[in-house]
Amino acid sequence: MEAVLRNRFLPCPDPDSIFVGDGNFQAVGAEFLGHFVRKGGLLPASRVLDIGCGIGRMAVPLTQYLDTATGSYRGIDPVAGGINWCQQNITAVYPNFEFRHLDIAHSLYNPKGEINGLELVLPFENQQFDFIIMTSVVTHLPDEEVSAYLREVKRVLAPGGRLFMTAFVADKVAQENPFNKRDARLGFQRYDEGPCWFVPELPPLAAVAFDDGFLDTALMRAGLSIVTKSFGHWRGVAADHYQDLYVAECRGDG
Template identity: 30%
Template structure:
């Protein structure tokens, strides 16, 4: 889907999310770990990065990829509806092209879990399909459950979960958009 530009796509996400040295980051639905590895390189030795995915096969691939890259970070099998970390653990939670796969209830539970694990002033940065089906360029994004999902329509769910300041925009890669929001600081 990134048309051979995966590295540039991941760096763009890291930049748009504003990830900085020393931060703690969780990649929800991390897949093979590419974004988590890029995040770890950005946060450096003083930062921490974790990746979770519901698929044990993806976690195995992510661990192998991280070892090969010489990057130390933790990957665990877990679902978004039950994130296995204490409250207020992370500065940033990332999600890439995963939310559209979830049934409404699971997505809402997952958003509440993301809010729970974010520190005060923490931020969510999610990337997924945006725009109406007729405005999309790629055939895959007009297929089945992709076609009716527009990440920008998550604003009410994010607000209901206690996330504020929702912004959105194009990522610059095909039909992908981002939403970003923060937790209250006080």
């Protein structure tokens, strides 16, 4: 992580072109590299899929960790500009890193997309990956699309492979904010009778939280076993990560 932070030669996009995520591009990437290894069990030889790779915030530090001969990385995103930058600035130097534009419709990031999220089919063969990243993805999805994504995650994960996913979970502490320390930007309110919580002053998919237990059930139904569930400090409690995170393992039962 320290080497990534000190490396002045790693590619970094112009700040005006970073369309998702807060914080320093390089520092956040280095932080997540640590989480992937320590919490997720990522190995240098892992075959990685990054769903919602954006403009390479997770990919850049992974170039310093994945083995060039045995490890590999595939990134997909609905925003063509981010994919283009990654192809020009990452793949050109690290050929085991590939990026693909997937034209998934999203009201904020790709409103004219041709692929309905409910009908998502990832362009990869079955059981192709050892480690799948979904950072800040379900935080921008409606509940009905979450199951479609997780179904495809299960399909392309090898038995024993792992999903690393971040989320906002509306547990009792987050809902009631008893310490008055919750991130003031995330004043979630429940939407109708479903499991979703939205921030009233923001577009619905700008930030989505889910009832505690919804994602757990969705993972289980997809055939993924939860290894780690850890609440983040956005809700005002001590934690070494901001969003909530799940690590789930692919069961080898078909």
